[in-house]
């Protein structure tokens with residue numbers, strides 16, 4: 095097992111990464127506060143892992159709530175189901191919520207924990223690759239609005255992140271690929287050496303080589319933990335974690351949530367950001383090709399949906415959380431491994447990107 099720390103002073107917490115951690119109550123129990131534990135999961139994950147998760151908390155008062163599965167349920171109506179369960183069971187403000195599932199469960203459970211009785215503790219047990227490398231770490235929690243991704247939420251850090259890499263055994267191939275999009279992102283924004291490694295090992299990761307997966311998860315979490323420790327509330331460099339997301343979130347909302355997975359949408363979005371970076375005179379043709387090769391090898395899309403017009407993109411992107419005084423701020427690349435945030439670009443280049451970076455007819 096490897097343990098990393100998200101260094102946030104007296105709110106620091108561990109990320110434990112290893113095989114069989116769902117069988118190790120001693121790792122999880124020290125992070126429970128109070129006597130009541132509510133496990134939040136969904137209809138797909140519950141039959142796979144809920145019994146094991148419940149056994150981790152033997153001796154506590156354990157309840158669970160099983161939500162419908164899908165990005166289209168990451169909303170206020172589903173959030174209410176968690177509050178209903180907590181209130182019905184008379185859970186008090188010392189209770190602990192446990193997110194058992196992918197990023198949707200992690201985000202919605204985290205937000206429930208941030209707001210139930212003005213804030214209770216929670217533990218992340220992520221079971222998708224995407225959640226293990228990104229969403230379980232860093233404390234961004236929330237739900238979607240029909241017109242914008244993650245528009246309602248809070249920063250609320252977990253007590254611990256428990257990554258049992260064995261849970262990936264049951265994950266569908268398409269979901270594994272979606273997780274690789276966020277893994278590749280770390281290489282692009284700040285870790286060129288990791289990008290080089292990924293170019294050589296993406297096929298091993300797709301083949302679920304356990305050692306390589308463990309390494310990719312550790313290095314991703316290390317990158318994320320560093321950024322979050324330096325800028326917890328996205329006053330500066332944390333925005334780099336949003337590479338491809340202004341485009342990608344527009345795709346997710348524009349396609350009605352769930353048709354394009356988050357990882358798929360941001361892969362196409364990172365290519366749009368890459369193409370614009372090339373138009374800005376920064377990214378070379380060769381680097382853009384390396385990006386496209388990496389996403390294609392990972393079985394991810396590199397072009398946005400055919401039926402989303404530049405006008406629709408602009409309408410949705412105008413609601414992005416990084417917008418300042420009406421300007422859409424974007425994360426762009428100087429090179430592979432070197433990202434920056436800017437609102438200072440010729441509007442014409444954004445338009446050209448939306449028009450030109452399209453699947454060839």
Ligand SMILES: NC(=O)c1ccc[n+]([C@@H]2O[C@H](COP(=O)([O-])OP(=O)(O)OC[C@H]3O[C@@H](n4cnc5c(N)ncnc54)[C@H](O)[C@@H]3O)[C@@H](O)[C@H]2O)c1
Pocket residue numbers: 136138139142163164165168195196197198199201221222223224225228229230231232233234235243244261262263264265266269272273356357
């Ligand atoms: N908070 C953050 O920092 C952050 C970061 C990245 C993404 N996100 C959010 O995360 C969400 C995407 O997360 P995701 O990709 O995990 O999607 P997801 O939560 O929808 O999970 C994908 C699918 O895998 C299933 N699943 C989960 N674990 C499984 C397992 N072990 N075996 C079999 N099936 C399993 C789920 O039920 C679901 O059908 C998006 O809403 C995105 O906005 C948040």
Ligand SMILES: O=C(O)C(=O)C[C@@H](O)[C@H](O)[C@H](O)COP(=O)(O)O
Pocket residue numbers: 228232234243244276328332333335336339415
């Ligand atoms: O942790 C962050 O910061 C990120 O931006 C990670 C992203 O991968 C993630 O999708 C996040 O939820 C996007 O945040 P948002 O603020 O754009 O909603």
Ligand SMILES: [Zn+2]
Pocket residue numbers: 228276339356360
């Ligand atoms: Zn993301």
